[in-house]
Amino acid sequence: MAVTIYHNPRCSKSRQTLALLQEQGEDPKIVEYLKDTPDAATLEDFLKKLDMEPRELMRRKEAPYKELGLDDPGLSREALIAAMVEHPVLIERPIVVKGKKVALGRPPENVLEIL
Numbered sequence: 144m145a146v147t148i149y150h151n152p153r154c155s156k157s158r159q160t161l162a163l164l165q166e167q168g169e170d171p172k173i174v175e176y177l178k179d180t181p182d183a184a185t186l187e188d189f190l191k192k193l194d195m196e197p198r199e200l201m202r203r204k205e206a207p208y209k210e211l212g213l214d215d216p217g218l219s220r221e222a223l224i225a226a227m228v229e230h231p232v233l234i235e236r237p238i239v240v241k242g243k244k245v246a247l248g249r250p251p252e253n254v255l256e257i258l
Contacts, residue, residue, distance in 0.1 A: 146171040146258070148248075149181065149238040157237040160248030164239065167258055171239070180231040183224050189238055190224075192245040197223035200247070201233050208233060 146164060148171045151157045164171050174181075181189070190200060197220055201208060207230040208214070213223060227233045237248040244257035 144242045147174060147240045148172070149174050149176040149234070149236060149240075151175065151177060151236050154236055156249055156251060160237045160239065160251040160254055163248075163251045163254065164258075167255070169258065176234060176236065176238075177231050180228060181234075183221075183228050186224050186227055186234070189240075189245050192243070193247060195247075196220070197227070200235050201227065202235055205230075205232050 146169045148157075148161055148164060150161060150173050152175065161171070161173070186197075186200070190197060193200065198213075201213065201223070203214070207226070211226055211230070212218075213226055213233075235247060235249065239246050239248055239254040239257065241257045246254045246257045248254050
């Protein structure tokens with residue numbers, strides 16, 4: 144079964160996760176999500192499979208988080224997901240997908256659970 148990693152080559156955790164996948168004999172499809180951003184439906188699917196709320200999959204220290212007021216508790220799930228689509232730098236990384244399973248590679252060893 145194919146493995147996909149939503150990857151940022153500038154991120155050390157993302158690079159470590161990619162290396163771990165390769166050490167496990169995987170040849171993952173690499174999606175540089177800053178260039179090829181997942182759509183809202185894909186992010187919603189990831190959130191459901193990760194059993195997370197949108198803010199849990201957001202990089203809250205990134206400038207757009209504060210600039211857009213994304214800490215506002217009144218914002219809907221849809222608004223938060225839309226912000227991640229519009230500003231993919233907000234998406235926590237790396238996300239690894241294998242079949243119907245999804246893992247967040249923070250720490251990288253988390254992905255071993257879905258292989």
